Amino acid sequence: MKLKSKAAILFLVFVMILGSAGVLAQETVKIGTVLPITGGLASYGQVSRNGTLLAQKQINENGGLLDGLELELINVDTQTQAQVGVDAAQRLVNINNVPAIVGAMSSGITVPIVESVTTPNEVVQISQSATTPVLTDIEDDGYFFRTVPSDALQGIVAGDLAADQGYDSISIIYVNNDYGQGLNDAIIDQFEKRGGEVAESIAFEPSKVSYRSELMNAAEGNPDALVVIAYTDDGGITIIRQALENGFFDEFVFTDGLKAPEIAEGIEGYLEGMYGTTPTSLPGGKGPQLFKEMYMEEYGESTPKPYIDTAYDAVFVLALAIEKAGAAEGPAIKEAVNEILDPDGETVNINEWAKAKQLIAEGKTINYEGASGPVYFDEVGDRAGAIGIWQVQDGDIVEVDVVVQ
Amino acid sequence: MNLTGILSYFIFFLTFAGIYAVMALALNMQRGFAGLFNIGIAGFWAVGSYTTAILTTEPSANYLGGFNLPIIIGLLGAGLISAFLALLVGIPTLRLREDYLGITTIGIAEIIRLIFTNEAWLSYGVRGISGIPKPLRDFAGKYYNIVFLIIVLTVIAVFYYLSEKGIHSPWGRVLRAIREDEEVAKAAGKNVFRYRMEALVFGAFMMGVGGALYAHFTGFVSPEAFKPMQTTFIVWIMLIIGGSGNNFGVLIGSLITWGIWTGTEFITGMLPAAYTTQAATLRVILIGVFLEIVLLNMPDGLFPEKKYNKN
Secondary structure (H helix, E strand, O other): OOOHHHHHHHHHHHHHHHOOOOHOOEEEEEEEEEEEEOOOHHHHHHHHHHHHHHHHHHHHHHOOOOOOEEEEEEEEOOOHHHHHHHHHHHHHHHOOOOEEEEEOOOOHHHHHHHHHOOOOOOOOEEEEEOOOHHHOOOOOOOOEEOOOOOOHHHHHHHHHHHHHOOEEEEEEEEEEOOHHHHHHHHHHHHHHHOOOOEEEEEEEOOOOOOOHHHHHHHHOOOOOOEEOOHHHHHHHHHHHHHHHHOOOOOOEEOHHHHHHOHHHHHOOOHHOOOOEEEOEEEEEEHHHHHHHHHHHHHHHOHHHOHHHHHHHHHHHHHHHHHHHHOOHHHHHHHHHHHHEEEEEEEEEOOOOHHHHHHHHHHHOEHHHHHOEEEEOOOOOEEEEEEEEEEEEEOEEEEEOOOOOO | OOOHHHHHHHHHHHHHHHHHHHHHHHHHHHHHHHOOOOHHHHHHHHHHHHHHHHHHHHOOOOOOOOOOHHHHHHHHHHHHHHHHHHHHHHHHOOOOOOHHHHHHHHHHHHHHHHHHHHHHHHHHHHHHOOOOOOOOHHHHHHHHHHHHHHHHHHHHHHHHHHHHHHHHHHHHHHHHHHHHHHHHHHHOOOOOHHHHHHHHHHHHHHOOOOOOHHHHHHHHEEEEOOOHHHHHHHHHHHHHHHHHOOHHHHHHHHHHHHHHHHHHHHHOOOOOOOHHHHHHHHHHHHHHHHHHHHHOOOOOOOOOOOOOOOO
């Protein structure tokens, strides 16, 4: 091993670290997105990314930001790993100088980014999908927002849904993370309040080959139905199939992570008519419908996963705030987010960026009827929201109802 | 893009690489010197992180503690608890041959992760512990990251000094002898078990402190952070690339490996936005390719173990 080639390798790495982002010096307004493009949550991150790109397109085709500057989205991949995600977010802040970040997907990565990257650097962060209650109370100096409602809300609706189906007893199987735990607790509370009995509540570790022993435990005492709190990628699909194969359960209630047509693929007949819940838009407003059309036109499919619409809204809200603040700087954007959104303001639809720009120029406030419904934040940056109820019909996911808190 | 930004990121990058370097130094003590096949770094890392989280956070009803102790106590406590754990692990397993030790340690790391996941009274379970205090934050203000980097570098310096001292002492010579040929060391009247235990415990102490640094740096720990890829295998890659048995080598190995891990995104980031998905996957491939190139060209690492002279 010669010294020269050692030096060459060191040099190569150094160049990779530094000789990067400054390739194009064109003037743009930058927003970072921190999403899992690879790893366990890849399938969610990839489509959320589509949501952010749609918002970017809408904004850039209708006048851009400030004095006609283009909005540039810079995405970094978290690999669904906390260490990688935190480093990536820091890179966005320091190297790319973004004043605002959309992300991250899961709470386990979002919380450390809020703690160690965005808050200390005065960068605004909006998560489209982190639902943990920890984020409600986190010390963020007001820099953290989320366009998705906290867990607690969905649990109440799912508990009610199970009771409304006439189930007297249920079992719950939930993915063993903060998301699963939070929902599980809320569902138990609500279902028992309604006079039902929760036979078993079982946590499962993601991505195992077999869940038969968990399911066997869950089936003890012959409950009427199984509430499945899972994602499609991490075992949810396996659980549903094995529960059916082995005759443990034939009635299910699902939560948002399973709102995907894949769950019924090949077993449409067995899941026909089953219900599920998902955080969704407040009723009223054309946002969700417009967004579906917009997504269909661009990507040729209906929105396949949750959190695509909330990702769109996160970018749109940031753009509104930047426009209002008149500058792409964290502290100004933070103030502007709170000032610009107003239920009594002028209504702006998701495809009306030009109008929004106009209204802001006139100094008016905006009632943004977002892709996921009207978007407002409470004083700690949590989203006021609603929970949708969906049903499996002919192997497809159909939204049937919306419950406002 | 400006110079202050690059400098700030470079400081952040060095801090992360530095925390990994602490882990790699620890592994070098265990694997490089004593030949112990520890693939359960994630476990010691988690114990270190959680120990300091419990010791130094404000009192909370959600988990054990917090005891609101000074951060220095947190760091030391993390090292000691991790070392104690290594002692418990070592008693039954160090009598095993090396591959069996590997299997045991990976199992133990997984058990530890599952304990932190499920024993909510201890660790608040899957929700994790947030609000872990940051050392000297008020004092440092906006230069906080520099201060933290200095703390990390200090820890590295201390461990580096001790490791170097150790390996050049008669104690280190015995370790190397055991690694090369256990029977010979035994024949020379050395208590093999004791020496191995010392290496394991000392390494675990360093890993515990490294884990504590990570917890204070990110301010949050949850079981999600301790998956084997990012907390065990990457440290092994650092050790192998840098040069197993060479303390200086593993420091450089940490820097390079973490540089490849994060730096590849700069390359794939140049692709147009429409190719985000492909770019991210390509990046994972690139990481593999770069590491392969280094390993194929330098099977002993960048800085192979030094030749020790006879005196």
